[in-house]
Amino acid sequence: MDDQRERITEYTRKCADSFLQETRMEEPGPRMTLDNLSMSYGDFRALEDIMLEIPRERITAIIGPSGCGKSSLLRCLNRMNDIIPGCRVTGEVRLDGENIYDPGYDVIRLRRTVGMVFQKPNPFPKTVYENVAYGPRLAGVKDKGELNGVVEESLKKAALWEEVKGKLLGPAMNLSGGQQQRLCIARVLAVEPEVILLDEPCSALDPVATQRVEDLLAELKERYTMVIVTHNMQQAARVSDFTAFVMIENQGEPGEVVEFGETNHIFTNPADERTERYITGRFG
Amino acid sequence: MDDQRERITEYTRKCADSFLQETRMEEPGPRMTLDNLSMSYGDFRALEDIMLEIPRERITAIIGPSGCGKSSLLRCLNRMNDIIPGCRVTGEVRLDGENIYDPGYDVIRLRRTVGMVFQKPNPFPKTVYENVAYGPRLAGVKDKGELNGVVEESLKKAALWEEVKGKLLGPAMNLSGGQQQRLCIARVLAVEPEVILLDEPCSALDPVATQRVEDLLAELKERYTMVIVTHNMQQAARVSDFTAFVMIENQGEPGEVVEFGETNHIFTNPADERTERYITGRFG
Amino acid sequence: MIFLFIFRESIPAITSQRFTLMTTNWSPNVTDPAAGQYGMLAFLNGTIFTTLGGMVLGAPLGIGTAVFITRIAPARIGGTISRGIELLAGIPSVIIGWFGLTLLVPQIARWTGTSGYGVMAASVVLAVMILPTVAALSAEALKSLPPELEEASMAMGATRWQTIRCTLLPAAKRGILVATVLGMGRAIGETMAVQMVVGNARQIAFSLTERTSTMTSRIITDMGESTGVFRSALYAQGLVLLLLAMMLILGVKLISRDKRVK
Amino acid sequence: MKPKTADRLATIAFWLLGGITVGVLLFIILQIFGRGILTALNPRFLLGKPEAMKEGGGVLPMIVSTLYLTGLTLAISLPVSLGAAVFLSEYAREGRLTNAIRFCVDSLASLPSIVFGLFGMTLFVIYFGWGYSLIAGAFTCAILNLPTLMRSSEESLRSVPGTYREASLSLGATKWTTVRQVVLPSATPGILAGTMLTIGRIIGESAAIVYTAGLFVRNIPTSPMDTAAPLAGYIWYAQTEALIPDFRRVVDGGAALLLLLVLLVNFAARRIGRYYQRKKMAGGADG
Amino acid sequence: MKARKDFHQQLDELYLELLRMANATMEVLERTRAAFRDVDMEAAQSIIEGDDEIDGYVTRIDGEGIKLLARQAPVAIDLRTIVIIMRISQELERAADNCVNISKAMENMQGYALSPWIRENMDEMFRWAIKIIVGAVNAFKERDPDMAEELTRMDDTVDRINREFLTTYDRESEDETELVVRVVMTARFLERVADHGVNIGKEVRYMVTGEFAD
Amino acid sequence: MKARKDFHQQLDELYLELLRMANATMEVLERTRAAFRDVDMEAAQSIIEGDDEIDGYVTRIDGEGIKLLARQAPVAIDLRTIVIIMRISQELERAADNCVNISKAMENMQGYALSPWIRENMDEMFRWAIKIIVGAVNAFKERDPDMAEELTRMDDTVDRINREFLTTYDRESEDETELVVRVVMTARFLERVADHGVNIGKEVRYMVTGEFAD
Ligand SMILES: Nc1ncnc2c1ncn2[C@@H]1O[C@H](COP(=O)(O)OP(=O)(O)OP(=O)(O)O)[C@@H](O)[C@H]1O
Ligand SMILES: Nc1ncnc2c1ncn2[C@@H]1O[C@H](COP(=O)(O)OP(=O)(O)OP(=O)(O)O)[C@@H](O)[C@H]1O
Numbered sequence A, B: 001m002d003d004q005r006e007r008i009t010e011y012t013r014k015c016a017d018s019f020l021q022e023t024r025m026e027e028p029g030p031r032m033t034l035d036n037l038s039m040s041y042g043d044f045r046a047l048e049d050i051m052l053e054i055p056r057e058r059i060t061a062i063i064g065p066s067g068c069g070k071s072s073l074l075r076c077l078n079r080m081n082d083i084i085p086g087c088r089v090t091g092e093v094r095l096d097g098e099n100i101y102d103p104g105y106d107v108i109r110l111r112r113t114v115g116m117v118f119q120k121p122n123p124f125p126k127t128v129y130e131n132v133a134y135g136p137r138l139a140g141v142k143d144k145g146e147l148n149g150v151v152e153e154s155l156k157k158a159a160l161w162e163e164v165k166g167k168l169l170g171p172a173m174n175l176s177g178g179q180q181q182r183l184c185i186a187r188v189l190a191v192e193p194e195v196i197l198l199d200e201p202c203s204a205l206d207p208v209a210t211q212r213v214e215d216l217l218a219e220l221k222e223r224y225t226m227v228i229v230t231h232n233m234q235q236a237a238r239v240s241d242f243t244a245f246v247m248i249e250n251q252g253e254p255g256e257v258v259e260f261g262e263t264n265h266i267f268t269n270p271a272d273e274r275t276e277r278y279i280t281g282r283f284g
Numbered sequence C: 001m002i003f004l005f006i007f008r009e010s011i012p013a014i015t016s017q018r019f020t021l022m023t024t025n026w027s028p029n030v031t032d033p034a035a036g037q038y039g040m041l042a043f044l045n046g047t048i049f050t051t052l053g054g055m056v057l058g059a060p061l062g063i064g065t066a067v068f069i070t071r072i073a074p075a076r077i078g079g080t081i082s083r084g085i086e087l088l089a090g091i092p093s094v095i096i097g098w099f100g101l102t103l104l105v106p107q108i109a110r111w112t113g114t115s116g117y118g119v120m121a122a123s124v125v126l127a128v129m130i131l132p133t134v135a136a137l138s139a140e141a142l143k144s145l146p147p148e149l150e151e152a153s154m155a156m157g158a159t160r161w162q163t164i165r166c167t168l169l170p171a172a173k174r175g176i177l178v179a180t181v182l183g184m185g186r187a188i189g190e191t192m193a194v195q196m197v198v199g200n201a202r203q204i205a206f207s208l209t210e211r212t213s214t215m216t217s218r219i220i221t222d223m224g225e226s227t228g229v230f231r232s233a234l235y236a237q238g239l240v241l242l243l244l245a246m247m248l249i250l251g252v253k254l255i256s257r258d259k260r261v262k
Numbered sequence D: 001m002k003p004k005t006a007d008r009l010a011t012i013a014f015w016l017l018g019g020i021t022v023g024v025l026l027f028i029i030l031q032i033f034g035r036g037i038l039t040a041l042n043p044r045f046l047l048g049k050p051e052a053m054k055e056g057g058g059v060l061p062m063i064v065s066t067l068y069l070t071g072l073t074l075a076i077s078l079p080v081s082l083g084a085a086v087f088l089s090e091y092a093r094e095g096r097l098t099n100a101i102r103f104c105v106d107s108l109a110s111l112p113s114i115v116f117g118l119f120g121m122t123l124f125v126i127y128f129g130w131g132y133s134l135i136a137g138a139f140t141c142a143i144l145n146l147p148t149l150m151r152s153s154e155e156s157l158r159s160v161p162g163t164y165r166e167a168s169l170s171l172g173a174t175k176w177t178t179v180r181q182v183v184l185p186s187a188t189p190g191i192l193a194g195t196m197l198t199i200g201r202i203i204g205e206s207a208a209i210v211y212t213a214g215l216f217v218r219n220i221p222t223s224p225m226d227t228a229a230p231l232a233g234y235i236w237y238a239q240t241e242a243l244i245p246d247f248r249r250v251v252d253g254g255a256a257l258l259l260l261l262v263l264l265v266n267f268a269a270r271r272i273g274r275y276y277q278r279k280k281m282a283g284g285a286d287g
Numbered sequence E, F: 001m002k003a004r005k006d007f008h009q010q011l012d013e014l015y016l017e018l019l020r021m022a023n024a025t026m027e028v029l030e031r032t033r034a035a036f037r038d039v040d041m042e043a044a045q046s047i048i049e050g051d052d053e054i055d056g057y058v059t060r061i062d063g064e065g066i067k068l069l070a071r072q073a074p075v076a077i078d079l080r081t082i083v084i085i086m087r088i089s090q091e092l093e094r095a096a097d098n099c100v101n102i103s104k105a106m107e108n109m110q111g112y113a114l115s116p117w118i119r120e121n122m123d124e125m126f127r128w129a130i131k132i133i134v135g136a137v138n139a140f141k142e143r144d145p146d147m148a149e150e151l152t153r154m155d156d157t158v159d160r161i162n163r164e165f166l167t168t169y170d171r172e173s174e175d176e177t178e179l180v181v182r183v184v185m186t187a188r189f190l191e192r193v194a195d196h197g198v199n200i201g202k203e204v205r206y207m208v209t210g211e212f213a214d
């Protein structure tokens, strides 16, 4: 008996790293800061006075009911809204201290620093290789060897290399949906972003492919700051470290951030009653 | 204090119906019985030796990995496979005792008894009214008043009446995705089926619309026998009373039913280890 | 059935004039058809020459317009232009021909000091004729590209021109190619407008301003008075046109099959 | 900065290209209407009879011919092409045969219309001995348009989502009911669009009809066997032969008129299509 | 927007089931009190035998709770409610177990005479323990997080009386050692009952606020 | 196909954390045994003070368990594992609480002389109780559902010795009543420790098989 006990002791001692330290991770400083951000489509005000801090090298999820402005909020972060006619933004979004809405700010550089992955996997109708090489090529990389290196590395980071290394020159469209989405992530990784925005990246995927992408995000968060918009609360619960809950108080009003905090906290004990009602499915 | 206790007693006594009786519902007899069912697409054998009993007035979920033959199995139940060229079925499927694959069996009648709802909402490009009236009209109902009655009743059963009663003559395509799917359910209800088959009915819907449809299924199960194919295990867990887990042992082999049982049991304590591995996400 | 018919009708010409069909000598004899010479090389040349001319002018313009209306112009302007282009497609070819005749030919005559009829006039007319086809179909191809492609490219920090050049045009390549080929089909088959401006000479054109004929214009010119082998020779031209058409179809099929695979 | 400069240059280039197209377009339309609109709307021109050698002729018989021809052609080609399209898309098993049929039809569709004219002249006018007549013209036009019509109908039938068919069948409908109630109605817009294109093509067609339907008539054609002179052919005739002293007036006016006609038909067809679709959508099983 | 009707109905059902269990437990407590007061051996026996009813509740609530957790993926208040209901049912079961223990102890007290002091004090303890359980159940019913403090305060009284049994009584009483031991143990059991009540109060607080009690 | 790497890693972590807690609990048990044997008041005091460590484990395991339930929607074996880990941690905590109780009882035994009989029997009980807890933890570690029966059998021995304290010793001993009460209660506490071990065994059985023990 004492022998057995000894073995148990030994076994547990092996796990040298303290559990305590791991669970309470120190709060990372913000990578992006939204300050009093408002945006409108023409006369329609979609978001008002958003204050938010996107923590560095963590996954931040944005959840909320349909039409509350999640996607709009996300697209403010790399000025993809600039493309939409009639869209106006006021307030500040600071990336490492600089306001990206400053008139002089280089949008092209911004979009390379803050990459984006979309709802539907949207690889270019080119080969797998060309998809990943697209960004570096735009930036002027011509050298074949260098390109090869970037492509391989990006695909490896996106946990896709093993699956596609035989079909690099095959059309990207022949990949499965989940592979396509990871390819899109690899494509973004190839331009060496610091922040990655993901707008419902799994909503067009089946559960298995979704699982894969989620696993990938978990791996990537060691090196990248990520913001993910998702309709699916369970997904937010599973993958994110921090969660922002956005909603519209009354029909026609702009969206606002009702609660922002650690995901653990939001899903076990949200501070705001509206958050609680939403995540427990008690709305309306 | 005693006073308080008295109030508690009274409160709990009010719930006259015994909890016990509700949780352990008596096993309902089978409505459909699959006996040694096998099916092939040309040379490819998709399903082999399926034995299954679909309980009466309960929701039976069919879950399993992609491509295991869930949809094929479902479509055997109302002979929608007849449409697919090269598809062959052997074995028996008995509906209330009669084998629906008997040469003399009336397929048209079968499909009215065993209705079907598809993955993507597919209302006809007609008005809301005409969509629901389609089935009764086919059956020869001409009388305006009778049709009106059937339409209203079906829409009410599908929990859609309140939302669409003002737009009965508007195009069905203008409804939201979730409304369209409930309209499709209403359309099926209008032909007074006994069994309703649903092939991933929520996979094209957002979580809110999904919730609505799930609620509807919960209401309908009092009167209809339902079989739902879903990719989403959580959904199967939420809505069904019984669950069948289908899978393919090895690549290229036909699908088989690995486990069938009460949903409670499958999701808390499955009998087969493969089921357990699948539902806890431990495959591969 | 129609193929067979055309083939049968052209047999007399092919058999009797086997060696002369590919010459440039076209001297039909109305009263005794068998005595005429029916070399169609000049017309084949005319067809190819005018078609190429039309393509060179019309295709870039059409594709450029398509890009303009789908990606560059503000939505309202783009919409108006594309409706106008549809309208242009509906204008009967005789009218375009009429314009070529009354406006273009005199202009060319004034500039070059020739009659003004000829390949150049025909090319310009054809360019106008195929413009709507190429522009509308290319625009369709560009429009049917998923908007996500553009977003993806922009999100990676590409400029609009980089996006168009590196993503949109390659992605719509097949659709644009099909548009061009269909435009070419239209150019080859066009009859009336060309006939009105090409000059209808029975000679090979070596320069842009020489009069010549195309196969279709020759058919329409001679159709009313032909009999016997003469008519059969016209049919033989029809047969050649048919073969050209079939080649184009096969081309389109191949292009679009490619697309289906990918 | 280089990509940005390139971007700016390219933008300017595209504006230029777009501008040229718009220029051409505006120029042509303005020219047509500028020259011919007054003539076209002049009652004497609109309702008068044509003159062979004199000035001042009208074009009424030509207008009637055009409409007559259009009607006849559609009457022949629509049922045939629809039937064939339904057969090909709904009933025929996919295989060699259907593919061969499609290839032939496609080849026919891209055949120059003049070849059809030649064919029509030999077969209908001479061989059948119908002479220059509306019916010969109509048959020629019908054959000319059959491939387009059939393929566009088939395409639109095919593009009806399979899910509609499944839905209908799963509600216990037969195949024919399904085609009638669901497939055809939802393909209607596509079929109509194809028909509209065809109508435009018939109105503007000249090559195929000048030697089948006829070039010149003085009287309004009444029977299908009458010789006719559709407007487009007449314009071509008027300017090539130049026998009429005021042929320029005739051609200008005719051009404007033709354009108006095309616009009118487009507009009407769109209207009818929308009306029909609405009716079909609301209409019952017996509609 | 969302509804999750079915789930919330089932959750309410579970809630009611726990209230029913609480009811049954309180009845057992009352009966134990009466049995002790009247030294009624038959009543004690029936309490021992009736424990299966309580165990049945636990099995059902556990099964139902696990089922809801497995099937409904609850979060936030819903999740806390389910987990805490399962936990409270365990507390109640142990409270009831202590009644069984008391009843068993009574068997061995047969033949001894209980002094009025013992009766009075024990009854006082019973009253307080029951009061605490009632309060705890009430806190659960009313979802009242603040009751926890009051329950802790009430528990002090129970502890005080228990300590009297444990220090004053067992030193000074002249009763037979065996009787002393039984009586002290009975007091101890009641003290446990009160503790379980206090635990329930804390768990209710967690359920409502999401904050673990210190 | 699926992976859920992250989740299963976290689950393993939770598993290990419970093993660490079990370790700590067994240490406390051993220390209590030694303290009782050597009548070492200082050791007893340090056991009372050290209880916070065990409570810390419970708080962490509860928090982590709830977090996993809220975020990962676990089912089947995963769900049972989480629920049971939370439950076992509570059992262990209560076992440790009983050690604290024993230590507190020892304070009141100061000054009395413990007979060799008491020492021997109590040490025997300690040995068995520890054996049971070790067995239970082992069952958990090895995911062994069959240990539950053996633990129940071992518990019979503990119960037997406890009954001896409760019936033979308290009637026949000539020790002071106060001492008798403390000793009997200590035995009772150890009996509870063994019970918690048995409970753990049953919970392991449920975790592995999904069947609630009878
Ligand atoms: N381009 C646009 N022009 C005008 N209004 C827009 C535009 N895009 C979005 N909106 C409106 O802004 C609001 C927020 O839209 P947004 O797409 O950000 O919501 P969302 O939360 O992402 O919704 P979903 O969950 O459905 O994706 C909605 O009311 C929407 O109708
Ligand atoms: N019409 C068909 N012809 C040939 N093979 C088919 C056909 N339909 C399905 N199959 C094959 O039969 C197998 C089972 O397909 P089925 O659609 O039933 O799977 P499923 O479980 O519903 O998959 P999913 O979850 O992706 O919908 C697959 O291997 C599929 O490739």
Ligand SMILES: [Mg+2]
Binding pocket: A070, A071, A072
């Ligand atoms: Mg969105």
Ligand SMILES: [Mg+2]
Binding pocket: B070, B071, B072
């Ligand atoms: Mg399927």
Ligand SMILES: O=P([O-])([O-])[O-]
Binding pocket: E094, E192, F094, F192
């Ligand atoms: O069961 P307990 O040891 O907590 O009284």
